[in-house]
């Protein structure tokens with residue numbers, strides 16, 4: 165009886181489970197291992213102050229489709245013996261494994277970064293959001309300088325821009341903007357690089373959007389350390405200029421790593437814990453292990469002066485998922501895996517009342533096309549927004 169185990173109940177993991185279940189034959193088993201009981205879309209985080217809960221119960225949804233579930237989390241993978249050790253001590257045997265556990269925010273790489281003992285906030289994880297909202301509400305009562313952005317090693321830039329624009333809009337709406345000077349600090353070599361070398365005129369558009377809103381910026385920035393109320397930043401250009409930037413509220417996208425359960429497994433994960441794959445999304449050493457989502461090692465990390473990771477948008481993830489499902493189904497049926505993914509980044513950035521859409525060709529071919537702007541982006545991104553706003 166073939167057993168497929170999927171680690172991760174997020175953007176990549178859930179559709180992998182659903183699609184595999186649709187194609188499953190009698191006797192085949194699918195199990196999702198997550199480290200939380202509910203699904204929450206990371207992409208909804210920027211509106212956390214405006215939205216109600218977007219979570220739903222994983223066990224209920226999966227079991228309805230005949231998919232097994234554990235919320236105990238993956239503690240350690242043993243690929244040599246096709247076993248996965250869970251957080252509660254249980255051991256699962258698998259025939260195929262899909263790694264879809266997303267990124268682990270590596271706050272520890274920068275002193276003073278992050279919500280656990282640091283001084284900046286993050287939108288990357290559902291557990292970070294309560295602190296974000298609490299401190300934002302305190303900040304509104306006594307505003308001051310704001311720093312928003314993404315540190316070296318980050319791959320998720322669009323949410324940083326989006327957060328800056330949404331914060332700016334809220335401050336303006338509350339007539340507090342003059343008391344809250346804003347700076348966008350990013351490891352991208354230039355504004356609008358987005359981790360993929362820019363998309364069409366993303367640089368000009370995003371610079372214009374920041375300028376219009378009087379948000380200053382530092383690109384090519386390396387955050388050296390953060391103290392209470394001060395961020396120490398050096399620029400890769402400008403003769404390595406150093407800044408000590410004061411802030412009263414800061415949201416910085418962190419560097420990412422893969423999950424601990426795979427760290428250091430030779431041939432499976434790279435030095436940062438991301439999963440090595442071939443063009444069929446399969447690990448070259450452990451050929452019954454596939455990966456999809458942010459956990460995948462980037463084939464072509466961009467050569468920027470301050471390290472950035474190419475972003476994997478949900479659109480690309482959807483394509484990875486389809487390829488993984490197709491390939492596993494074919495292998496179970498005794499055929500060769502032959503499906504690959506499309507790596508096109510698609511970003512929709514809500515600017516408040518309007519938005520920008522970036523649609524690129526395959527990342528490896530230097531994305532060049534498709535920038536659109538309009539209210540539709542704002543409306544499609546912000547499900548909590550009133551159609552009339």
Ligand SMILES: Cc1cc2nc3c(=O)[nH]c(=O)nc-3n(C[C@H](O)[C@H](O)[C@H](O)COP(=O)(O)OP(=O)(O)OC[C@H]3O[C@@H](n4cnc5c(N)ncnc54)[C@H](O)[C@@H]3O)c2cc1C
Pocket residue numbers: 171172173174175176177197198199200205206207208209210236237238239264265266267287288289320322323423424425456457458459476477478479481510511512
């Ligand atoms: C704030 C923010 C906004 C974004 N906005 C957009 C957007 O507008 N458009 C877009 O295309 N992309 C966006 N992205 C990126 C996109 O959401 C992510 O790329 C996508 O969610 C990644 O999917 P994933 O499945 O790889 O990881 P996730 O969706 O994070 O799922 C990983 C899952 O694995 C679980 N997990 C972690 N560790 C373990 C473990 N040890 N054992 C078991 N399970 C584990 C996690 O709890 C999680 O449920 C955004 C990302 C962020 C952070």
